[in-house]
Amino acid sequence: MTTKNMTRKQIEIFFTRLQAQRPHPQTELNYSSPFELLIAVMLSAQATDVSVNKATDKLYPIANTPESIYALGVEGLKVYIKTIGLYNSKAENVIKTCKILIDQHQSEVPNTRVALEALPGVGRKTANVVLNTAFGQPTMAVDTHIFRLGNRTGLAVGKNVLEVEKRLMKVIPKEFMVDAHHWLILHGRYCCVARKPKCSECVVSDVCNWPDRFEFGALK
Structure with missing residues (x-):
């Protein structure tokens, strides 16, 4: 009924x-910048916040900017996120996203839905989380x-x-x-x-x- x-x-x-x-x-994902939040949310698809936090707690002290994560490369990033479901495709999307942020957005996370959804691995739900949590927009x-x-x-x-x-x-x-x-x-x-x-x-x-x-x- x-x-x-x-x-x-x-x-x-x-x-x-x-x-x-x-x-x-507050979100239960650990982050200290809009970029860290974006990556955490991308990794959280079909995964728990706890599992994402365990991975990013090791990743972010080593690499927490578009440049430093891009420098790891897909295989280097997988070492940190291999405990998260769908880590292969997520690693590829994160590296592609870092490249776009560097080339098109001065390494800053954009604060519009159109720009966010243009990033690999970022759908409507992820964009809404970032717009709301990082930028205080009513999404x-x-x-x-x-x-x-x-x-x-x-x-x-x-x-x-x-x-x-x-x-x-x-x-x-x-x-x-x-x-x-x-x-x-x-x-x-x-x-x-x-x-x-x-x-x-x-x-x-x-x-x-x-x-x-x-x-x-x-x-x-």
């Missing part, structure tokens, strides 16, 4: 509660956690990632927009999990529209 969409009032309460729970939400990167949460709770019901993204951009109040991406990912990762959501511990269960939430301990 499809969950019905939340009302505007429910959505306001939803984000007010998530904001109170995590006033200063919404829909991963598996946010897609599940949006549909389950009724916050943003959609058949695919783009539908959910567009719905979220439309319904989230402006004052919550910049941090909404982090709140939703963290809530989906630690509370509204896939198999056994922790509805009994959820701070927004009373404004959630998921019909099965009471079976998982939500208060009636």
Whole structure:
């Protein structure tokens, strides 16, 4: 059964509660510059943040600029990221991206969607993460956690990632927009999990529209 969409009032309460729970939400990827963030997000596709951090914690002290990573070459980079899934193709894309940043962007990460999505291995979701986290732009990167949460709770019901993204951009109040991406990912990762959501511990269960939430301990 499809969950019905939340009302505007429910959505306001939803984000007010998530904001109170995590006033200063942040990505769990380790980074200290827009470039480090870009590379970490590229590496995180179909991989956990923990696995990416383990790799970049070894890589970044050695190479953390477009020039220094490009100098490693594909084979040199693989040594650092071989524990991450799809590392072969990721290494190739990272090296190609470094070359483009050097040649076309003065070794700086661009802050526009068009320029970011022109980089090898950078799709819409990665671009959204970089635009939001590095540059503070109100974007919404829909991963598996946010897609599940949006549909389950009724916050943003959609058949695919783009539908959910567009719905979220439309319904989230402006004052919550910049941090909404982090709140939703963290809530989906630690509370509204896939198999056994922790509805009994959820701070927004009373404004959630998921019909099965009471079976998982939500208060009636």
